Amino acid sequence: MPNTTNQSPADPAPRSMRSASVRTANLSQVLSALHFHGPLTRSDLCAYTGLTRSSVAVQVSELTDAGLVFEQAPQSDGRPGRPSPLVTFSTDIAALAIEVEVDSIAAAVFRLGGESLAERRLARTRSQVRVEDAIADIGTLARDVLADAGSPTIIGTGVGVVGLVEEAENTVTMAPNLGWDNVPLGQLLANEIKDCGEIRVGNEANLSARAESTRGAGRDANDMIYLSGEVGVGGGVISNGRPLTGRSGFAGEIGHLTVNPDGRSCGCGSIGCWETEIGIRALLERAGLNPDDGADAAETLWDHADRGEEQARDALTATGRWLGIGVSTLINIFNPDVIVLGGMYRTGYAHLIDAVRAELETRVLPPLRGAAIVPSILGDSAILIGAAEMAFEHALADPIGTMSSIRT
Amino acid sequence: MPNTTNQSPADPAPRSMRSASVRTANLSQVLSALHFHGPLTRSDLCAYTGLTRSSVAVQVSELTDAGLVFEQAPQSDGRPGRPSPLVTFSTDIAALAIEVEVDSIAAAVFRLGGESLAERRLARTRSQVRVEDAIADIGTLARDVLADAGSPTIIGTGVGVVGLVEEAENTVTMAPNLGWDNVPLGQLLANEIKDCGEIRVGNEANLSARAESTRGAGRDANDMIYLSGEVGVGGGVISNGRPLTGRSGFAGEIGHLTVNPDGRSCGCGSIGCWETEIGIRALLERAGLNPDDGADAAETLWDHADRGEEQARDALTATGRWLGIGVSTLINIFNPDVIVLGGMYRTGYAHLIDAVRAELETRVLPPLRGAAIVPSILGDSAILIGAAEMAFEHALADPIGTMSSIRT
DNA sequence: ATAATTTGTGCGAACCGTGAACAAATGGTC
DNA sequence: GACCATTTGTTCACGGTTCGCACAAATTAT
Numbered sequence: 001m002p003n004t005t006n007q008s009p010a011d012p013a014p015r016s017m018r019s020a021s022v023r024t025a026n027l028s029q030v031l032s033a034l035h036f037h038g039p040l041t042r043s044d045l046c047a048y049t050g051l052t053r054s055s056v057a058v059q060v061s062e063l064t065d066a067g068l069v070f071e072q073a074p075q076s077d078g079r080p081g082r083p084s085p086l087v088t089f090s091t092d093i094a095a096l097a098i099e100v101e102v103d104s105i106a107a108a109v110f111r112l113g114g115e116s117l118a119e120r121r122l123a124r125t126r127s128q129v130r131v132e133d134a135i136a137d138i139g140t141l142a143r144d145v146l147a148d149a150g151s152p153t154i155i156g157t158g159v160g161v162v163g164l165v166e167e168a169e170n171t172v173t174m175a176p177n178l179g180w181d182n183v184p185l186g187q188l189l190a191n192e193i194k195d196c197g198e199i200r201v202g203n204e205a206n207l208s209a210r211a212e213s214t215r216g217a218g219r220d221a222n223d224m225i226y227l228s229g230e231v232g233v234g235g236g237v238i239s240n241g242r243p244l245t246g247r248s249g250f251a252g253e254i255g256h257l258t259v260n261p262d263g264r265s266c267g268c269g270s271i272g273c274w275e276t277e278i279g280i281r282a283l284l285e286r287a288g289l290n291p292d293d294g295a296d297a298a299e300t301l302w303d304h305a306d307r308g309e310e311q312a313r314d315a316l317t318a319t320g321r322w323l324g325i326g327v328s329t330l331i332n333i334f335n336p337d338v339i340v341l342g343g344m345y346r347t348g349y350a351h352l353i354d355a356v357r358a359e360l361e362t363r364v365l366p367p368l369r370g371a372a373i374v375p376s377i378l379g380d381s382a383i384l385i386g387a388a389e390m391a392f393e394h395a396l397a398d399p400i401g402t403m404s405s406i407r408t
Numbered sequence: 409m410p411n412t413t414n415q416s417p418a419d420p421a422p423r424s425m426r427s428a429s430v431r432t433a434n435l436s437q438v439l440s441a442l443h444f445h446g447p448l449t450r451s452d453l454c455a456y457t458g459l460t461r462s463s464v465a466v467q468v469s470e471l472t473d474a475g476l477v478f479e480q481a482p483q484s485d486g487r488p489g490r491p492s493p494l495v496t497f498s499t500d501i502a503a504l505a506i507e508v509e510v511d512s513i514a515a516a517v518f519r520l521g522g523e524s525l526a527e528r529r530l531a532r533t534r535s536q537v538r539v540e541d542a543i544a545d546i547g548t549l550a551r552d553v554l555a556d557a558g559s560p561t562i563i564g565t566g567v568g569v570v571g572l573v574e575e576a577e578n579t580v581t582m583a584p585n586l587g588w589d590n591v592p593l594g595q596l597l598a599n600e601i602k603d604c605g606e607i608r609v610g611n612e613a614n615l616s617a618r619a620e621s622t623r624g625a626g627r628d629a630n631d632m633i634y635l636s637g638e639v640g641v642g643g644g645v646i647s648n649g650r651p652l653t654g655r656s657g658f659a660g661e662i663g664h665l666t667v668n669p670d671g672r673s674c675g676c677g678s679i680g681c682w683e684t685e686i687g688i689r690a691l692l693e694r695a696g697l698n699p700d701d702g703a704d705a706a707e708t709l710w711d712h713a714d715r716g717e718e719q720a721r722d723a724l725t726a727t728g729r730w731l732g733i734g735v736s737t738l739i740n741i742f743n744p745d746v747i748v749l750g751g752m753y754r755t756g757y758a759h760l761i762d763a764v765r766a767e768l769e770t771r772v773l774p775p776l777r778g779a780a781i782v783p784s785i786l787g788d789s790a791i792l793i794g795a796a797e798m799a800f801e802h803a804l805a806d807p808i809g810t811m812s813s814i815r816t
Numbered sequence: 817a818t819a820a821t822t823t824g825t826g827c828g829a830a831c832c833g834t835g836a837a838c839a840a841a842t843g844g845t846c
Numbered sequence: 847g848a849c850c851a852t853t854t855g856t857t858c859a860c861g862g863t864t865c866g867c868a869c870a871a872a873t874t875a876t
Contacts, residue, residue: 016458017433018833019862025425026864043823050424053824055864074823080874081822164775173775223655237741239654244647246743247631250776251647257737258667258771270736270771328678329665333645333741335654363666363678367572367581368658426864427831434833451854461855463833482841482854489853490841 026051027399030059031068034087035112035396036214041084042071060087066403067153068093068112068395089113094152095395096145096196097387098138098159098189099204102177105134107141108381109149110388112395114215118148119384128179131188139192155395155406156197158387159185160204162232167249170201176267177232197406200390206252207386208376209236210243212340214389216378221337225330226376227254228342230295232267233275237334255279259325277322280344286315298344305351313351320352324359331364331371342376349375434459435807438467439476442495443520443804444622449492450479468495474811475561476501476520476803497521502560503803504553504604505795506546506567506597507612510585513542515549516789517557518796520803522623526556527792536587539596547600563803563810564605566795567593568612570640575657578609584675585640605814608798614660615794616784617644618651620748622797624786629745633738634784635662636750638703640675641683645742663687667733685730688752694723706752713759721759728760732767739772739779750784757783 026049033048034040040048045056063069067090074083089112099106108119122141146154163175170186172178186199193199202210209218209226218224224238233255237244244251255275256268263272264282276282280298281291287304288311289297304312327339341349356373364371378385395402434457441456442448448456453464471477475498482491497520507514516527530549554562571583578594580586594607601607610618617626617634626632632646641663645652652659663683664676671680672690684690688706689699695709696719712720735747749757764781772779786793803810 016437016463016833017430019427019430019831019864020833022425022427022430022832022863029424041823046823052865054826054866055424057824058864074872076873078874079822080820080872082824082870082872084823164773166775174773223659239647239652239659244742246647247745247778248743248775250743250773251631251741253740253743253773253776256740256771256773257665258733259669261667261733268773325666325669329737332661332664333659334652335656335658335661337655363664365572365582365658365661365664365676367574367656368661370655424864427862428864430832430863449854454854460834462835462857465855466833484842486843487853488841488843488851490839490855492854 024398024401026055027059027062028397030056031063031112031399032396034069034089035114035392038113039072039086039088041074041086043084045087063087063399066400068399068403092150092152093155094149095388095391096142096154096157096193097384097391098142098157099383099387100134100138100159100161100178100185101204102129102162105137105141106384107138107145108384108388109145109152109154110385110392111152112155112392114385114388116381117150117152118145119381120145120148131180131183134178135188135192138189142193142196153406154196155402156391156393157189157193157199158207158389158391159189159199159201160207160383160387161185161201162204164250164253165201165203165206167200167202167245170199172201173248173250197391197402198394200393202387202390203234203236203249203252204383204386205234206236206243206249207390208342208378208382209238209252209340209386210389211378211382211386212342212376213238213241213243215385216382217340217374217376218338223334223336224338224340225254225334225336226340226342227327227330227345228376229255229275229278229345230280230343233279237336239334254326254330257326257329259322259329274322274326278319278326282322283315283319283344286318287312288315295344298348302348302351316348316351317355320355321359323352324356325363327356327373328360328363331360331368335368336371338372338374340374340376342379342382346375346379432806432809434463435467435470436805438464439471439520439807440804442477442497443522443800446521447480447494447496449482449494451492453495471495471807474808476807476811500558500560501563502557503796503799504550504562504565504601505792505799506550506565507791507795508542508546508567508569508586508593509612510537510570513545513549514792515546515553516792516796517553517560517562518793518800519560520563520800522793522796524789525558525560526553527789528553528556539588539591542586543596543600546597550601550604561814562604563814564799564801565597565601565607566615566797566799567597567607567609568615568791568795569593569609570612572658572661573609573611573614575608575610575653578607580609581656581658605799605810606802608801610795610798611642611644611657611660612791612794613642614644614651614657615798616750616786616790617646617660617748617794618797619786619790619794620750620784621646621649621651623793624790625748625782625784626746631742631744632746632748633662633742633744634748634750635735635738635753636784637663637683637686637753638688638751641687645744647742662734662738665734665737667730667737682730682734686727686734690730691723691727691752694726695720696723703752706756710756710759724756724759725763728763729767731760732764733771735764735781736768736771739768739776743776744779746780746782748782748784750787750790754783754787 029049071085106121109117164173172183227235235254236252256273260272264276266273437457479493514529517525572581580591643662644660664681668680672684674681
């Protein structure tokens with residue numbers, strides 16, 4: 001018997017590089033360039049990837065064979081020289097995105113490149129959600145939206161959930177607002193929806209961060225922090241272009257940084273968490289409104305402030321101050337390019353930003369002051385977009401590999 | 409003239425992979441395995457890297473030719489089979505590490521693998537440090553310590569500084585304790601010390617974090633936070649095995665997270681920074697001692713606490729509580745495996761840890777509670793070790809490339 | 817119509833890791 | 847001491863990959 005003992009190690013290490021890795025990496029480069037920069041000519045692809053024309057030709061032909069892209073007839077662009085054919089995404093390859101909120105469930109289908117093909121949302125009465133019901137609802141919603149989109153081949157599925165998600169396990173570890181505890185959502189969904197590629201589950205704020213980073217207000221930033229708030233306050237961090245996960249994928253729970261150790265008690269059991277000061281309940285309470293009225297009440301609050309009502313403005317200034325205190329902390333810790341405000345901080349941006357900036361001026365270390373504070377530009381669709389990006393991740397990293405695993 | 413226009417793009421993108429990248433990546437794998445796991449047999453290297461025996465043979469021979477490693481005669485290990493030669497580091501390849509503190513300057517030489525060959529420290533009176541003097545001192549110290557080490561070939565130099573460092577520029581942006589402002593330390597040192605490879609400058613706490621992560625208390629952790637305090641409080645974050653830098657390398661200024669918005673004013677201009685509550689001044693003040701007495705006074709404080717003096721113990725409990733408040737925030741944000749306490753939190757660990765843990769129990773989100781809080785095991789040498797690791801980074805990433813650029 | 821410019825195509829060259837066959841070196845067994 | 851099993855180094859043909867050149871193709875400018 002020949003001694004192939006450690007010539008091909010069975011279990012552990014894909015650490016080393018072989019020729020095939022080069023091909024995979026370059027295919028990934030090409031497909032990623034297309035995904036993030038839109039349809040490009042082969043000539044553009046040479047510039048983006050640094051590969052030669054010969055090599056790009058091979059990559060494109062391989063991606064075409066895999067059914068991921070196709071080439072459109074060259075079109076003259078007015079400059080001299082032979083025109084280069086445009087490499088475009090196939091119309092029947094897409095990712096499925098699912099969003100599980102407290103009062104609604106949504107599903108959408110996105111084509112490579114980020115174009116939305118279809119979207120559906122199912123509203124629900126605001127109450128605890130039984131897991132089985134949610135799974136069933138997601139199933140029908142997914143089937144419907146896939147039909148709307150023309151039943152494309154699904155390359156992967158991303159699910160965004162309000163709650164702590166153990167990403168490696170695709171499990172919802174804790175979702176108090178849904179009443180969920182240790183729900184293996186990935187596995188459960190795999191039984192409910194078929195032929196939807198690999199299913200990955202993520203926290204909604206982390207996914208929004210991912211979305212704003214790739215297609216939103218953080219597009220040009222390498223280091224970005226996303227902050228979103230309604231009742232709870234969540235966030236996500238993009239460090240050096242990649243999402244911060246932490247040990248189990250829980251990183252980014254910035255709603256629970258302590259800003260006021262002797263302040264109000266938080267639902268999490270702690271005292272003085274940031275979200276007790278900048279959450280919607282604190283804001284409404286300061287404005288003399290019913291803290292339980294939710295997001296709609298916030299909208300009316302902006303109106304009141306626009307009309308110059310004093311209590312409304314004071315409430316916004318106070319909330320903006322606390323917002324600024326926490327943002328200062330985040331800037332000092334992360335040294336980001338930009339901080340993106342989502343949720344009610346997006347709609348209320350104009351009313352809050354001055355108080356925030358005032359706080360930053362004294363609290364941020366001078367050399368770190370360059371960080372921009374901007375409102376989200378993707379708004380409510382950020383979660384679905386982020387879920388789709390997460391779903392695309394595998395296909396972008398290993399295009400032919402995932403395609404061939406789909407086709408089985 | 410042939411059209412090589414975009415066949416080989418001049419300026420920007422080394423994004424793509426070519427055959428040479430494979431070789432470089434695998435050489436990096438092999439040398440890194442040796443650097444982080446100590447001398448290994450060629451057989452071990454197969455297991456660590458996943459490469460075949462044939463390939464490892466080529467890599468090792470190339471590294472040998474470059475003068476980085478050499479093979480020791482095979483030694484039987486008691487098991488059957490042909491013994492494998494041990495690949496060991498060359499004795500005359502090393503990195504230079506420099507540490508610039510307020511009251512001392514230090515330099516050390518480390519061999520590949522992390523072994524210290526020589527170390528020197530130059531104490532100074534505690535005062536502002538003129539840049540030119542510091543440069544000159546570093547120069548003589550470096551020359552002396554290199555002579556001590558037997559004048560090895562220096563593969564790279566790392567410098568750790570108390571202050572904000574713009575890593576990409578190797579510039580000390582702000583170092584209030586030294587009285588430095590926008591000092592291009594990398595360039596200045598390049599004129600002072602010759603033949604010391606590429607010079608990189610980093611923040612001392614970030615470098616300590618790096619050191620603890622690779623060779624200290626965070627060796628087995630992927631996500632680690634290092635926290636160190638004397639007068640000021642600094643830190644560094646290792647996320648997914650790599651140091652968090654932020655936009656300009658300033659990330660990790662965790663001493664300036666706001667824990668007490670209406671508390672004491674901080675030297676940075678803000679109010680209620682963490683370091684105003686857990687810095688040595690606050691601790692000594694609470695214990696009824698002179699806040700300006702510094703680290704020595706802290707040592708006596710531990711003694712007082714050991715003897716059961718009430719004010720000392722109360723001061724430690726109060727400080728531990730604030731320590732716990734901030735650590736909770738960090739855990740909720742980063743979801744780390746482990747938090748490493750350095751500086752006076754290492755020497756005072758036993759006196760502080762209970763109060764810290766008590767605070768964590770209420771303030772850390774339940775699913776995030778697994779994080780371990782441990783004392784630094786590298787102690788005062790962490791900065792130099794981290795500086796050396798930073799210096800090694802280039803050589804580990806591209807062994808032959810850096811060697812040939814050194815030999816010119 | 818001709819030149820200049822840009823790009824696709826085809827092919828040989830260079831490089832790299834793989835894996836099989838063989839040789840070398842050790843421990844265990846009879 | 848002879849032999850076998852085991853493990854590892856060495857050699858080499860092979861397949862895979864990108865590169866770079868030469869040439870052809872397609873467009874604009876003159």
